[in-house]
Amino acid sequence: MKASFKKTLKQAATVALSAAMTLGLAGQAVAKEDPLKVAFVYVGPVSDAGWTFGHDEGRKEMIEKLEGKVETTFVESVAEGADAARVIRKLAQQGNDLIFTTSFGFMNPTLKVAKQFPKVKFHHATGYKRSDNVSTYAARFYEGRYVTGLIAGKMTKSNVIGYVGSFPIPEVVQGINAFTLGLKETNPDATVKVVWINSWYDPAKEREAAEALIAQGADIINQHTDSPAPVQAAQDKGVFAFGYDTDMAKFGPDAHLTGSLVHWGDYYADVAKSVLNDNWEANDTWGGINTGMVKMAPYNKAIPADVVALAEKARAGIASGDLVIFEGPIKAQDGSEKVADGVKLEDKDILSMNWYVQGVEGKLPTN
Numbered sequence: 001m002k003a004s005f006k007k008t009l010k011q012a013a014t015v016a017l018s019a020a021m022t023l024g025l026a027g028q029a030v031a032k033e034d035p036l037k038v039a040f041v042y043v044g045p046v047s048d049a050g051w052t053f054g055h056d057e058g059r060k061e062m063i064e065k066l067e068g069k070v071e072t073t074f075v076e077s078v079a080e081g082a083d084a085a086r087v088i089r090k091l092a093q094q095g096n097d098l099i100f101t102t103s104f105g106f107m108n109p110t111l112k113v114a115k116q117f118p119k120v121k122f123h124h125a126t127g128y129k130r131s132d133n134v135s136t137y138a139a140r141f142y143e144g145r146y147v148t149g150l151i152a153g154k155m156t157k158s159n160v161i162g163y164v165g166s167f168p169i170p171e172v173v174q175g176i177n178a179f180t181l182g183l184k185e186t187n188p189d190a191t192v193k194v195v196w197i198n199s200w201y202d203p204a205k206e207r208e209a210a211e212a213l214i215a216q217g218a219d220i221i222n223q224h225t226d227s228p229a230p231v232q233a234a235q236d237k238g239v240f241a242f243g244y245d246t247d248m249a250k251f252g253p254d255a256h257l258t259g260s261l262v263h264w265g266d267y268y269a270d271v272a273k274s275v276l277n278d279n280w281e282a283n284d285t286w287g288g289i290n291t292g293m294v295k296m297a298p299y300n301k302a303i304p305a306d307v308v309a310l311a312e313k314a315r316a317g318i319a320s321g322d323l324v325i326f327e328g329p330i331k332a333q334d335g336s337e338k339v340a341d342g343v344k345l346e347d348k349d350i351l352s353m354n355w356y357v358q359g360v361e362g363k364l365p366t367n
Contacts, residue, residue, distance in 0.1 A: 036276055038062070039096040040074040041087055043103035043226075044201035050226035050245040051200065052076065054262055055102045055125075057246070061265025062272055070272050080105025085112055092117040098275050100268070101125065103200065104169060110134060121280055123271060126171055128351065130282055137267060140288030141171065142178035142350075143318050144260025144296060145222075146325045147311050148242045149182025151257055152190070152220050154307045155240055159190040162213025164223040164230050166200050168365040170353045172224045175260075178325050179222060180359045186310070192360045193218060201226040207233045214239055220257075231256055240302075247297040258311075259297040266292065286347070290319045326350055331358040 040059055044052040059072055073096070078087050084106045091099055092113055098121045101110045107127035114122045114134045126138045152161050161183060165172050180192050193216060195209040206225045210233035213221060221241040223230040228251035234241035235252030243249070243259030267285065274280040287293030296315060299308050317323030326349075328339035333356040339345060356364050 035069055035071040036098060036272055037094075037096045038070050038072045038098045038272060039091040039094075039100070040072065041078050041084065041091070041099065041101045041103075041106060042074060042076040043078060043080060043105070045076050046074070048201055048226045049228045049248060049251065050243075052102070052226065054245040055100075055264055058264025058268045062268035065265070065269040066272055066276075069276060078106075081109070085109035088113040088122075089116065092120050097121065098123070098272060104167075104171065121271075121275055130284060132282055135271075135282045135284065137285040137287075138171070139262045139293045140286060141224075141260060141262065141294065142174040142325065143288045144294050145175040145179040146182040146318070147296060147314050148222060148258060148260060149179040149184075150186050150314055151182075151303060151307055151311055152179070152222070152240075152242070153183045153186030154310070155257065155303065156187065156190055156220050158217050158219040159187065160217040160219065161190060161192045162210065162216070162218030162221045163192050163194045164206055164209045164213070164221065164225050165194050165196045166225050167198060168196060170351055173353045173356070173364065174350055175224050176360060177353065177357045180357050181325060181330070182314070184357075184359050190359070194360065194362055196365060197225065199225070203227040203229040206230050210234065210241075211237065228252070243297060249297065249300070254302075256297075257300045257303055261295040261297050263293055263295055288318070289315060290321070332356070333358055333360055333364075 042052040042055060046052055046056045063070060063072060075087050078084050080103060088099060088101060088109055100123045102125040104126045107124055107129055110122050110124045111129055111131060111134055114131055118133055122134045124134060124136050127136045130136055163176055176194060183190050193213055195213055197205040197209050199205060206227050206229035210221050210230035214237050219239045221230050221234045223244050228248045231241045231243050231248045231252040234255035240257050241252055241255045243256055245262055247261060248259060249256040314323055324344050326345035328343045329341040330339035332338040335358055
């Protein structure tokens with residue numbers, strides 16, 4: 001009787017223990033299946049139709065690709081500087097596992113907050129400082145710029161091209177130089193005039209700069225700013241333009257020739273997957289045409305077929321590595337040799353570029 005009772009108790013205990021273990025494992029499974037919390041910090045509004053809009057499209061693509069495995073939030077129009085640190089810190093405090101900070105001026109705030117939250121993964125766009133939990137990423141924007149330069153050289157009649165620049169940092173200077181190299185390749189007589197607005201996103205200033213360049217004889221406008229205002233100004237003034245970041249054709253259907261686009265969705269999805277799979281490591285990514293991070297917008301029908309073919313040949317050459325944009329001989333603005341014949345600039349030299357190539361007018365600001 002006692003033996004039977006003890007046996008019953010033992011069986012009950014075994015069942016209870018098994019049930020507890022099952023519930024525990026189930027609880028762990030639920031915890032593991034909780035979506036990854038991912039946050040984005042944007043320098044402009046998601047409605048800017050350019051840089052921030054492009055990143056937000058990438059966020060949405062990531063959500064679609066990962067099918068319920070991520071939960072996202074974003075903060076738009078965050079000023080670069082102290083305010084950025086406050087926003088980034090709050091997102092970390094809210095339990096976000098992965099935070100993307102998407103503007104150059106967020107670099108130091110990102111590093112500062114990352115030190116305070118070592119378990120959170122941070123990715124900073126267009127920066128160059130990394131740590132154990134901070135990665136950097138950017139696109140080789142200049143590759144698409146070179147292709148637009150080839151087209152500009154064939155399409156200009158005045159031989160004056162206007163360029164609306166944001167800040168005189170290497171990221172922007174690379175694009176101006178690559179564009180000019182392409183321009184001079186197809187039209188040695190053409191030159192580039194640059195107006196700096198010292199802002200990433202300011203539609204009024206962007207339009208004012210574009211109109212000033214048109215008044216100086218520019219019949220094509222390029223830009224490294226975030227709104228479609230330069231394209232709209234070109235449309236209104238009856239000249240051509242190249243958009244940036246996203247396809248801006250709808251803002252100037254007659255003016256918009258094409259543009260250098262950036263596709264972020266694959267990158268964002270891949271990073272989130274690495275965190276979900278627990279194989280994330282801090283690194284640097286600099287994707288270009290060959291990785292699909294840089295693309296060209298559809299070509300305007302105003303571009304002759306032979307010019308489209310020329311542009312596509314260059315795009316394919318860049319993708320294959322047969323065409324190296326910053327390969328000598330390259331002359332500096334003053335005509336002196338900057339890159340010797342056959343020498344290819346290393347990435348570190350491109351990333352620190354602080355000089356103009358021959359064909360760009362005006363002095364490069366130093367601050």
